[in-house]
Amino acid sequence: MSYFRAEKLSLHFGGLKAVDAVSFVVEKGEILSIIGPNGAGKSTIFNLISRINRPTSGKIFFEDQEITKQPPYDIARLGIARTFQNIELFENATVLSNLLVGRHRHCTSQLWQELLFLPSVRASEKAHRRRVEQVIEFLDLEPYRDKLISGLPYGVRKVIELARALCSEPRLILLDEPSSGLSVEETDDMSFWIRDMKTEFGITVLMVEHDMSLVNRISDRVIALSAGRVLAMGTPAEVQQHPDVVAAYLGA
Amino acid sequence: MRFLFKTDYEDDIRLFPHSGYVISYGVLFALLLIAPYALSSYLMSQLVFVCIYATVGVGLLILTGFTGQASLGHAAFLAVGAYTAAYLQQFNVPFPLYFLAAGLLTGLIGALVGFPALRLQGIYLVIATISFAFIVEEILARWESVTHGNEGMRVKMLYLFGSAVPRDSPAFYFLCLAVLVLTIVGALNLLRSPTGRAFVAIRDSETAARSMGINVSLYKVKSFAISAAITGFAGCLFAHKLSFISPEMFTLQLSIEFIIVILIGGTLSLHGAVLGAIFIVMIDPFLTYLKDDMPGVIAAISTTFGISKERAAHIQDNIAAFASLNGLKGAIYGVIIIVFVLFEPLGLYGRWLKIKLFFQLFPLYKRATFKRQKIYVKSERNR
Numbered sequence: 001m002s003y004f005r006a007e008k009l010s011l012h013f014g015g016l017k018a019v020d021a022v023s024f025v026v027e028k029g030e031i032l033s034i035i036g037p038n039g040a041g042k043s044t045i046f047n048l049i050s051r052i053n054r055p056t057s058g059k060i061f062f063e064d065q066e067i068t069k070q071p072p073y074d075i076a077r078l079g080i081a082r083t084f085q086n087i088e089l090f091e092n093a094t095v096l097s098n099l100l101v102g103r104h105r106h107c108t109s110q111l112w113q114e115l116l117f118l119p120s121v122r123a124s125e126k127a128h129r130r131r132v133e134q135v136i137e138f139l140d141l142e143p144y145r146d147k148l149i150s151g152l153p154y155g156v157r158k159v160i161e162l163a164r165a166l167c168s169e170p171r172l173i174l175l176d177e178p179s180s181g182l183s184v185e186e187t188d189d190m191s192f193w194i195r196d197m198k199t200e201f202g203i204t205v206l207m208v209e210h211d212m213s214l215v216n217r218i219s220d221r222v223i224a225l226s227a228g229r230v231l232a233m234g235t236p237a238e239v240q241q242h243p244d245v246v247a248a249y250l251g252a
Numbered sequence: 253m254r255f256l257f258k259t260d261y262e263d264d265i266r267l268f269p270h271s272g273y274v275i276s277y278g279v280l281f282a283l284l285l286i287a288p289y290a291l292s293s294y295l296m297s298q299l300v301f302v303c304i305y306a307t308v309g310v311g312l313l314i315l316t317g318f319t320g321q322a323s324l325g326h327a328a329f330l331a332v333g334a335y336t337a338a339y340l341q342q343f344n345v346p347f348p349l350y351f352l353a354a355g356l357l358t359g360l361i362g363a364l365v366g367f368p369a370l371r372l373q374g375i376y377l378v379i380a381t382i383s384f385a386f387i388v389e390e391i392l393a394r395w396e397s398v399t400h401g402n403e404g405m406r407v408k409m410l411y412l413f414g415s416a417v418p419r420d421s422p423a424f425y426f427l428c429l430a431v432l433v434l435t436i437v438g439a440l441n442l443l444r445s446p447t448g449r450a451f452v453a454i455r456d457s458e459t460a461a462r463s464m465g466i467n468v469s470l471y472k473v474k475s476f477a478i479s480a481a482i483t484g485f486a487g488c489l490f491a492h493k494l495s496f497i498s499p500e501m502f503t504l505q506l507s508i509e510f511i512i513v514i515l516i517g518g519t520l521s522l523h524g525a526v527l528g529a530i531f532i533v534m535i536d537p538f539l540t541y542l543k544d545d546m547p548g549v550i551a552a553i554s555t556t557f558g559i560s561k562e563r564a565a566h567i568q569d570n571i572a573a574f575a576s577l578n579g580l581k582g583a584i585y586g587v588i589i590i591v592f593v594l595f596e597p598l599g600l601y602g603r604w605l606k607i608k609l610f611f612q613l614f615p616l617y618k619r620a621t622f623k624r625q626k627i628y629v630k631s632e633r634n635r
Contacts, residue, residue, distance in 0.1 A: 050463050076465030088463075090456035093449075096264065100446075101453045105465035107446035111474065114445035115438045121445055122265065129261045168464060 002061075003028040003204060004172055009058035011044055018044045020228040021058070026172070031198055031205040033215045035239070036225035037248060042208040043085055045225075046174050049206075050075050050082050062172065077105045081170035083161045085177050085208075087154075095144045095152075095160055099135065102167030103128040135166045139193060155186045162193065166201075173197065175207035179214050187211060191218050212240070224248070267440055284429060288422035294537075297420060300493055301533045302526075303428035304486050309513040309525030310435050311482030316511075317519035318443065319475040320455030321369065324507045325381035328388035329480045331502035332358045333487020338405040338497060339398055347412050354488040355481045362480020366473035385507055392499040404498025407491045419493050428489050435482055436522055442478070443522075451475055505582065512585055516592050518599025527600040539581060547571040 004026040011019040019041040026032050034042045047053045049060060051072035060068045062078060070078070081102075090098050106128065109121045136142060139159050144152065149160070158181065165173055178194065179187040195218050197203045209215050215222060215236055222239040224231040232242035239245055256263070256270060268274050288296055308326060315321050333354040340350035365384050372380050392399045399405065410417040410424065417423045442448045450471045453461035462468050491497050509532055517528025551568035555561065574580075596603055610617045 052459060052463075071467075072462045073465050073467045076463060082463050084460065088457045088460035090453050090460065092456055093452050097449050097452065101449050101461070101464050101466070104446060104450060104453075109446060111442075111447060114442055114447050117441035117445065125265055125445065126261045129264070164464070 002026070003063065004206070005061040006045070006049075007059045007061070009045065009048060009060065010056045011041075011048055011053055012056045017228045019048065019055075022225070022228070022230055024223055024230065024233065026204060026206055029198065029202060029204055030220040031194065031207070031218055033219040033222045033236075034206070034208045034225060035210070035212070035215060035222060036231075039227075040225040041228040042225055043176055044228075046082060046176050046206075046208065049080065049174060076168055076170075079169075079171040080174065081165035081168045081172075082174035083158075083165050083176055083178065085180065087157045087161050089149045089157055089161055089164070091150045092148065094146050094148055095141065096132070096146060098149060098160060099132045099164055099167045100128060102135075102164040103131065105168050131169070132167055135163050138166070138196070139163045154181050155183065158182060158186075158190075162190075166197070166203075170203060172204045172206065175205060175209075177208055177210060179209060179211045187214060190214070194218055265444060267437075267444075288425055293420060296422075296425060297493075298533050298537065300419075300425050300428050302529045303425070303432045304490050304493065305510070305513055305533055306526045306529035307428075307432050307435050307486040307489075308483050308510050309517065309529050310432075310439050310522055311479040311486070312510050313514050313519065313522060313525050314439060314442070314451070314482070315475050315479035317514055317524070318448065318455060319451040319472065321472060321475065322374070322378045323381045323479070324378050324504065324511065325365065325385040325388075326479075326483050326510045327502040327504070327506035328385040329358050329362060329483035330487040330490060330506070331388055331392060331497075331499070332361055332480075333484030334407075334491035334497050334502075335392065335399055335405070335487075336484070337488040337491045338407050341408055347410055351485065351488050355485040358484025358487065359477045359481030362483075363473050363477040365480070366476030369476065370469050370472055382504065382507075385502075385504060389499050389502060392502070399499070402499060404496055407495050407497060410492045419495055424492070428493075431485060431489060432526075435485070436526075439482075439522055447471070447474065508585065512589060514599075515589060516599055518601035520598055521601055523601040523604070524599050527604070531600065535581075535584070539575075539584075543572070543575040546575060 002025040005023075006025075007023050008021045009019055009023070010017065010021050022041070022045065024032075034045065036042050044053065048055050051070065055068065058068070059066055062080065065078070067075060067078060067080075090101065093101075107124070109124060113121050136145065139162065141156075141159065141163055144156060144160070149157065152160070158178070162175070162178065165175075175194070178190050182190060191214050194205060194207070198205055207219075219236055221234065222236045223233050224239050224242065224245045226244075226248040231244045231248055232239045234242075254270065254272065258264065263269070268277070287299060291299070308330060311329075312323065312326055315323055336354040336357050337350050340353055345353075365381070369377055369380055393402050395401075410419070410427075412423075412427070417427065443451075450461065450466045453464065453466055454468055454471055454475075458468050494501070513528035513532050514524055515528070516531050517524030517526065547568040550571055551564040554567055555564045559567075592599065598605070
């Protein structure tokens with residue numbers, strides 16, 4: 001059995017087939033990139049996996065469990081974290097509390113315990129903080145801990161969103177255009193971090209990306225989408241030479 | 253200026269970040285303890301109302317300020333708390349029991365209101381909570397076997413542990429103060445634990461909160477329930493303070509007053525609830541002054557500037573007539589809201605932060621410090 005599997009996944013808005021019978025598998029521990037022109041349905045696939053949209057038909061399996069019917073908040077509890085294309089951070093909170101929200105799926109305290117802030121709550125808060133600090137160190141976010149998100153530049157926000165996803169200790173992470181809007185240096189940092197996530201933490205990565213040099217550098221396999229359908233699948237070099245992919249990009 | 257060197261995770265958890273806070277809150281607490289023996293009975297009575305309003309303010313802040321769900325129905329929650337207390341009192345239920353019952357029942361009703369509110373956002377939620385408030389008002393007026401309808405209900409003297417606590421005694425003030433302090437401590441505890449962070453997450457981005465594993469519906473209902481329960485506790489005290497309750501006391505105007513409490517106090521922090529409560533309660537003595545003393549004072553001033561007696565008396569009458577106009581209070585509230593939204597969106601607490609920073613940085617304070625510039629604008633947002 002494969003680690004993560006999408007079977008004939010479709011999402012139709014009336015007559016528009018945003019995603020049309022897309023099937024693919026993600027093997028444990030690989031970096032799989034989804035590429036394709038604008039409107040190909042890349043982000044929509046992410047929204048289907050994290051249950052922001054309900055698929056019209058098709059099934060999704062993660063670790064041999066069907067997750068198509070799970071409520072959205074359960075997806076994170078199963079160990080799937082994601083980032084967003086247009087950063088969705090908690091604007092009026094500090095970086096630290098943003099990252100601590102990432103720990104939410106590991107929080108077990110009851111309301112009455114929290115009202116009294118019992119020693120058990122205090123202890124678990126410190127344990128969560130310890131994990132958050134590991135992520136902060138991994139992504140070099142030390143200078144920003146107490147800053148409000150609303151005052152931070154775009155590049156830093158992008159990293160904080162990645163950090164928040166990592167704080168939840170996911171087994172599968174969905175990165176929606178991790179390098180969009182980043183400078184060349186920041187993109188380099190990002191590519192190292194994504195590779196380290198795979199090799200050091202053993203996290204499986206599924207990402208949507210436009211920057212082909214980044215895709216070539218770090219992905220194990222690539223899926224090319226166009227108009228909601230899979231055009232090609234394989235290693236980065238194979239996919240880029242595939243005649244359908246060339247046609248989709250160049251319009252030939 | 254003090255620099256905090258954090259050496260322990262505890263530094264980010266504790267309620268008083270450094271000794272300065274302990275000293276200043278200690279002094280404040282001591283002042284509040286000696287207040288009943290230093291202030292006039294009228295001011296003491298106002299101070300009790302400050303405690304009750306601030307308690308409601310804390311409840312409303314949890315819902316509106318931290319979870320981002322607006323509510324214009326808090327007068328109704330207050331009414332439920334007040335009527336529960338008054339109703340149970342008839343059966344000689346002891347105070348601690350009906351006090352708890354008032355909070356729990358209101359919390360339950362708050363949760364029930366929370367369910368339909370799950371699908372509503374922004375202005376629609378406001379409308380839904382207003383209609384809830386109207387429904388409650390109507391039920392209070394019609395369900396005569398329980399609420400005595402428009403005749404209202406008399407609330408008997410409060411007995412705590414066998415001794416009477418009259419509504420204008422220092423003991424009653426201490427009771428209200430204790431409820432306020434406990435509410436604030438509970439709310440602070442909540443806000444520094446996972447639930448509080450989930451509330452803030454829902455306020456800022458529901459989509460992100462959901463994808464981080466937060467059950468948004470559950471936490472919204474929780475927020476409604478907690479906020480309503482706090483208001484219910486306050487309602488019980490409110491009933492005792494007034495000693496008589498009737499449906500027309502819990503109108504939309506009262507809900508708006510509660511919104512003003514947090515709007516003027518500031519939604520950034522719980523300080524806002526207390527500052528706003530002081531403001532809204534102390535506006536009454538100010539209006540009384542405007543009505544009683546102001547005309548005379550202005551007349552006296554105008555005579556010293558050589559205006560004839562008859563003319564001064566005419567001015568006095570005019571001002572007195574203006575100050576006792578019917579809708580003046582509402583108009584003043586409206587003006588205050590507009591002024592605060594335009595010039596001080598962070599409220600009184602925001603102003604206090606600025607003043608504090610001014611003195612800490614003196615003479616280096618820059619006026620732009622609090623002007624947050626939008627670094628980029630979101631193009632598209634999932635709700």
